[in-house]
Structure formats: C-alpha cells, structure tokens
Amino acid sequence: MEEKKKLDITQLIGFALIGAVLVWYTMSSKDKAPAEETAKTEIVNTNNSQNATDNTIVTDSTLQAEAVKKYGNFAYAVASGTEEEGTTTLESDVLKLVIANKGGQIVEARLKEYDDYQKNPLYLIKDQNADFNIQFGTQDNKLINTKDLIFEPSTSKNGQNQVASFKLKVSNTQYLEYRYELKPNDYMIDFSVRSVGLENVINSNNQINLEWNLTAKRQEKSIKYENQMTALHYEKEDGKFDDLSVASEDEETEENVDWIGYKQHFFSTILLTNTPFEKAELKSESLVKDALVDSLVTKSFSTTAPLKLTNGALSYNMGLYIGPNIHENLASYNKGIENVMNLGWGIFGWINRNVFIPIFHFLSGLLNGFNGSYGVVIILMTLVVRLLMSPLVYKSYVSSAKMKVLKPEMDAINAKFPGKENQMKRQSEIMALQRKSGVNMMAGCIPALLQMPVFFALFRFFPSEIDLRQQPFLWADDLSSYDSVFEWSTHIPILSSFYGNHFSLFPVLASVAIFFYMRMNQGQQMSMQQPAQEGMPDMQKMMKMMMYFSPIMMLFFFNNYASGLSLYYFVSNLLTLSIMFVIKNYVIDEEKILAKIHENRKKPKKTSKFKQRLDEAMKQAQAQQEAQKKRKK
Incomplete structure (x- = not known):
C-alpha cells in the first residue's frame, strides 16, 4: 500500500511537471505569433512610407523643374x-x-x-x-x-x-x-x-x-x-x-x-x-x-x-x-x-474746416456728457449758424424796406419815361434817386450772396461727417443716410432711378419750410418790384415760378440724401422765418426809414470814381440812343 501511494504521488508530480511544461510552451507560442505578425505589419508600413517618399521626391522634382522653367532664380520661393x-x-x-x-x-x-x-x-x-x-x-x-x-x-x-x-x-x-x-x-x-x-x-x-x-x-x-x-x-x-x-x-x-x-x-x-x-x-x-x-x-x-x-x-x-x-x-x-x-473747393472748404467742423465737434462733445443725440447737435448747430447770419438777414430786409419806401417815387419816374426808347434815361433817374436817398441797390443782393457759400459748404459737410453715421434721431435710423418712413418693391423705371423706392419725411418738412420762407421773402421783394419793362424778363413771374419749383426739386433731390442735411434745412428755414417775422414786426419801422431817407437827401453827396464812370457810361449810352432816334426820324 505504501509503495502504491508513493507511486501515485510520484505520478502526480510528474503529470504536474508535464502540464506546467505544456502550459509554458502554449503561452510562449501565443506570445510569439503576434510579435511576428506585428513585425510584418511594420515592414509593410515602412515600405509604404518609403514608396510615398519616393513619389514625393518625384513630384517635388517635377514641380521644381517647372518652377525653375517659369520663375528662374525665384523658383526657391515656390512652395506647395x-x-x-x-x-x-x-x-x-x-x-x-x-x-x-x-x-x-x-x-x-x-x-x-x-x-x-x-x-x-x-x-x-x-x-x-x-x-x-x-x-x-x-x-x-x-x-x-x-x-x-x-x-x-x-x-x-x-x-x-x-x-x-x-x-x-x-x-x-x-x-x-x-x-x-x-x-x-x-x-x-x-x-x-x-x-x-x-x-x-x-x-x-x-x-x-x-x-x-x-x-x-x-x-x-x-x-x-x-x-x-x-x-x-x-x-x-x-x-x-x-x-x-x-x-x-x-x-x-x-x-x-x-x-x-x-x-x-x-x-x-x-x-x-x-x-x-x-x-x-x-x-x-x-x-x-x-x-x-x-x-x-x-x-x-x-x-x-x-x-x-x-x-x-x-x-x-x-x-x-x-x-x-x-x-x-x-x-x-x-x-x-x-x-x-x-469738403468743397475754395471758400466752401475753408468754411467747413474752420467753422462747421469745430462748431459741430464742440457741440457734440458738450452734449456727450448729457447723452445727447446727434439730432440735437444738428439743431443746436443750426441755431448757432442762423444767429451768426442774422445780421445779414437784417441788412437784406432793411434794404428791401428802403426800396419799398422809395417805390412810389420810382413808379413816378417809370411813368415819366415810358417805353423802351427811354430805358437808359429811366435807369439813370432811378439810380440818381437811390443815390440821393442813400439807398444802395446792391445792398439787398450782397447779404444773399454772402449766405450762398454757407449753403454750399453745408451741402458738403453733412455727407462727410462720420460722426453722423448710423446715428438715429426720431424716425431716422441713420442721419448720414435717407430717413425712409415708407418703402415699396415695385420698380418704376424713371421714378425709381431718380426718386428711389422709398419716401423720406425730413425732405418733405424741409421743402414745406423753404416754400413758406420763399413766399415771405418774395412777398417783400414783389412789394417793391418795378413793372416789367419792354424787352426785359418779367421778374415777378420768374420769382413765382422759383417759389414752387425750388421746393419740388429739393423734395426729389434730398429724398436719397443725408437726412441730417434735410433736418438742418428744415430747422434753418423755421428759424429764418421766425427771425424775419421779428424783424418785420418788431425791429423795422418804415416811418423811421422814410425820415432817414429825407435826411440823407439834405446831405451833400460825394460821388465815387466808380459811380462817376458809371454815370458817364450811362450818359454816353443815352446820347447814342438819342442820336439813333434822330437818324430814324
């Protein structure tokens, strides 16, 4: 029994050793197979990489040859x-x-x-x-x-x-x-x-x-x-x-x-x-x-x-x-x-650079502290400009009032020397009357002419002022562009190209204001206007046409223009109407003007060289006219 047990133990140990060897062998075979397989894969990848490199060399060589052919020395700069x-x-x-x-x-x-x-x-x-x-x-x-x-x-x-x-x-x-x-x-x-x-x-x-x-x-x-x-x-x-x-x-x-x-x-x-x-x-x-x-x-x-x-x-x-x-x-x-x-050439650009730009930036800087809008800046700027120009408006209106006071006497001269043949004599007498009364016939034109540079300067200022860009005011969303309150998509050939496909409100307000301004101003001018002479244009009819034509042109032209400019002209014309109303009703006294004219007539007059030459020229023209009459007779 003891020998049998020893044999069994010995066999068990032998089988265990044999099993351990088999397990070791099996595990060793499994580890070896993947390693060999991996080695093969790396070889394949290496070969592929080598092939890719060879192809790149060939491609780069081809590109380099083409680059040298095309760019010469600058082929160095050719990249992919x-x-x-x-x-x-x-x-x-x-x-x-x-x-x-x-x-x-x-x-x-x-x-x-x-x-x-x-x-x-x-x-x-x-x-x-x-x-x-x-x-x-x-x-x-x-x-x-x-x-x-x-x-x-x-x-x-x-x-x-x-x-x-x-x-x-x-x-x-x-x-x-x-x-x-x-x-x-x-x-x-x-x-x-x-x-x-x-x-x-x-x-x-x-x-x-x-x-x-x-x-x-x-x-x-x-x-x-x-x-x-x-x-x-x-x-x-x-x-x-x-x-x-x-x-x-x-x-x-x-x-x-x-x-x-x-x-x-x-x-x-x-x-x-x-x-x-x-x-x-x-x-x-x-x-x-x-x-x-x-x-x-x-x-x-x-x-x-x-x-x-x-x-x-x-x-x-x-x-x-x-x-x-x-x-x-x-x-x-x-x-x-x-x-x-x-900003405009000559005097127009000078006014913009030295007057309007500094005033505008001063006012905008002042209002920024109060979160003021640029629409308010434009209104304040308009007020400043109109106040600065009010003396010119006053002088123009005073000149018109003087001419109005002299109108009855000038009408008498026209009646005394009627017809085209007496034109030179009539003009000479009227000029003598004005000179004697201390009235300068150019005094009413000069203030108006002095205001024209301001008009054209502003016409260039507003489209150039970037601070107005994308600035809203009231219904306008951009004071540097048009202020549409209504738009349509239908294309109307002539109207759309000239007027646009939108309706701007500020130009309408400006056109209405300029109409009433011209109506008041021309009413004053027409009250002293002389009757149309034979062969001469009828100034009254021309002024009436301009009174209607100018606002219409402004309405169409300004519809696509900067709404800031239309706002300026609207406020400016309202202020001018107000200033003219005050001057007419509370400043100018026609009775005092007439009394001043009578005083001027009593004083001796010194005639300038220019007026002397002008009188001589008119006398010569009048003499030639008389000679022509005699030859005709």
Whole structure:
C-alpha cells in the first residue's frame, strides 16, 4: 500500500511537471505569433512610407523643374498647398490685419470700431477684393509677379509696435522684402519695399511696375448715395490735389504722385510714398448700374506706377492708411491726405474746416456728457449758424424796406419815361434817386450772396461727417443716410432711378419750410418790384415760378440724401422765418426809414470814381440812343 501511494504521488508530480511544461510552451507560442505578425505589419508600413517618399521626391522634382522653367532664380520661393494658405495676423485696438504668405499682401483689413450697414464687422479688404503686386523682369528673362509667389514670414516687436516681415527669397541672403509695422491705436501702417542682393537678379533694363487694385465693398445703407461719395483721389508733388470722376469710368496718367487714395464714402485706403511715383496710371470704374440690383460693390480702382532702382536695388518707404475719414486724424499726418474728404473747393472748404467742423465737434462733445443725440447737435448747430447770419438777414430786409419806401417815387419816374426808347434815361433817374436817398441797390443782393457759400459748404459737410453715421434721431435710423418712413418693391423705371423706392419725411418738412420762407421773402421783394419793362424778363413771374419749383426739386433731390442735411434745412428755414417775422414786426419801422431817407437827401453827396464812370457810361449810352432816334426820324 505504501509503495502504491508513493507511486501515485510520484505520478502526480510528474503529470504536474508535464502540464506546467505544456502550459509554458502554449503561452510562449501565443506570445510569439503576434510579435511576428506585428513585425510584418511594420515592414509593410515602412515600405509604404518609403514608396510615398519616393513619389514625393518625384513630384517635388517635377514641380521644381517647372518652377525653375517659369520663375528662374525665384523658383526657391515656390512652395506647395498648405504653405500657400499660411497667414500672419497683426492686431491693435482699432485695426486687424491678415497678411498672406502668398504675395505677402494684406488679404483682410478690419476696422474694429465700426460695423457695416447690416451691423456686421466692417472690412475694407476681404474676399480677394484687393490685390498688391510688383511685376519685374529677371536677368534670365523671366517675368515675375510677386502676387503668385510665396513669401517667408517672420514677426517681431519694435517697442509697442508689431512688425511683420515677408521675404521673397532667391537664397537666404538674397530676397525682396515687404515690411509692415502696426502701431497701437493708429490706422497708419508703416510699409516698406526693399530688395537685398538682387542687383544681378533683377533686370534693370525692364520696367518695374507696382500694381494696386481694389474693389470697394458696400458699407452704407444707400448704395447709390455711397457710390456718389466714393472716388479715387491723389496728390501730385507740387501739392495739387485731384480726383477721378465719380459718375462714370475715368482714367488719368499723372506724374510725380505723392499718394493715392481709394475713398469709400466714410473710409479710405491710402498708399503714400516718400519717393514720389514718377508716373502713375490711375483708373476708376463705377460698378453700380442699377442701385436696386447692384448691391454688393460700388467702384473698382486700379493704379499702375513704375518703380525705380537706386544703385541696383529697390528701396521705398511707404505708408498705408486703412481707416475712417476723420478730418483731424487725417490732417495730423501732415501729408495732405485729409483732402480725400470732399469738403468743397475754395471758400466752401475753408468754411467747413474752420467753422462747421469745430462748431459741430464742440457741440457734440458738450452734449456727450448729457447723452445727447446727434439730432440735437444738428439743431443746436443750426441755431448757432442762423444767429451768426442774422445780421445779414437784417441788412437784406432793411434794404428791401428802403426800396419799398422809395417805390412810389420810382413808379413816378417809370411813368415819366415810358417805353423802351427811354430805358437808359429811366435807369439813370432811378439810380440818381437811390443815390440821393442813400439807398444802395446792391445792398439787398450782397447779404444773399454772402449766405450762398454757407449753403454750399453745408451741402458738403453733412455727407462727410462720420460722426453722423448710423446715428438715429426720431424716425431716422441713420442721419448720414435717407430717413425712409415708407418703402415699396415695385420698380418704376424713371421714378425709381431718380426718386428711389422709398419716401423720406425730413425732405418733405424741409421743402414745406423753404416754400413758406420763399413766399415771405418774395412777398417783400414783389412789394417793391418795378413793372416789367419792354424787352426785359418779367421778374415777378420768374420769382413765382422759383417759389414752387425750388421746393419740388429739393423734395426729389434730398429724398436719397443725408437726412441730417434735410433736418438742418428744415430747422434753418423755421428759424429764418421766425427771425424775419421779428424783424418785420418788431425791429423795422418804415416811418423811421422814410425820415432817414429825407435826411440823407439834405446831405451833400460825394460821388465815387466808380459811380462817376458809371454815370458817364450811362450818359454816353443815352446820347447814342438819342442820336439813333434822330437818324430814324
């Protein structure tokens, strides 16, 4: 029994050892199989990777050969897909720029403090609407367009300024560089173009052209009105400013150009250069053929200007302004770029720059402390202007009153010398009467003429004042655009093109006010008007026609204009009516005027040399008229 038990124990131990060996063997086989399989997979992947590398080498070699054939030395700058789409962003509190590696040019420019008419972020450059290119030839007879090639970007800091450098390389030491420097809270970007080590690459015998194109995107409520205020402006080296036509396609070739501005109503993109362009070919084309259909862009601008080499190299320090048209800001650069704002020529522009802009900004700054609206600012500005001009209104009205007092005597002269044959004698007697009475026949015209510059200056001020943009007042949602209270979609061929598809209320109020103003003013004029002379136009009929014609024209013309201007004229005419009413009823006394005239007649009169020559001329004309009568008899 003991031997049998020992045998059983020995067998059990043997079986256990055999089982352990089998388990070890089995486990060892399972671990080995996946390892071999993994090894095979890695080999396959390695082979595939090797094949891909071989294919890339072949592809790159092909591309490189094509690039060398097309671009010559600049084949170094040719890159593939993902690098072409690379961009660099420069951003300040007011401006955000996105610059593409391809072409080294700005592809997005956003004005962060402004929105477009739909309250979306305002971009002056986006969606490939701008294009900056330098075209030149190389020594190996290749034509290079920088917009087609890849620049190598790098960024740095210059104090608080952000700097982006883009290099179009021939080698690591030979390149064409665009350098952008963005300053905090400034819309002016320092921009330079220079070449390094390309003296033996660029062909100096071929013309080097800078090409700059931009299609102006719609930013405002009325595209028709915006298009009228969108234009290409430029300054020549002699300090003369000019612009291309806003109404149709226009092009000019100018010499020694200091800057070129693509103005888009309230915003501008301006290229300045410290080295004037010797010649610039400028072109502008209106893209708005029908304001009801063409609703995305206004005008296309293009500039082509040759660049010159200095000691075989390009070296241009420029500036690029991308921002709002604010007169004070533009003038602060001392480059004359404030002239992109069409404030009027001569005396009209002087009045806007030195009178209306300071008054408007003073009042707006004053009211901002009380959360005042710009509609209230316009009303206060109207009050200030009318009070300043009230002496002219007074002088004009006094002159009219004097003429009214003299009317019976002038009627007597007309009756004494009737007919066309006595015209010269009649005029001579009337002038003598006026001179003797101390009445100047031009005194009533001069105040009216002095008010005309103010009218035309305001006509330019309101469309240019960016502070009115998107500012609401009463029913108007934008004082820089029309104030529609009713709109319709039906297209009426003639009416829609001239009047528009909306009804504005402020122009109606302004037209009614100007009608009553002209009626009161012409009532005073007609009361002293002389009867129509034979062969002379009937002034009374003409004045009556103007009294009805002017408000109607204003009604139609101002329907698409800035509602701020219509508001001004409405308030201005109401104030003028009030001032005239006060002058007529409480200031002017016709009896005192008559007494003053009698006193003037008693005083000896000194005749000026001008009046003496005028009297002599009239006497000669009268003598010739008498001689003609005798010859006829």
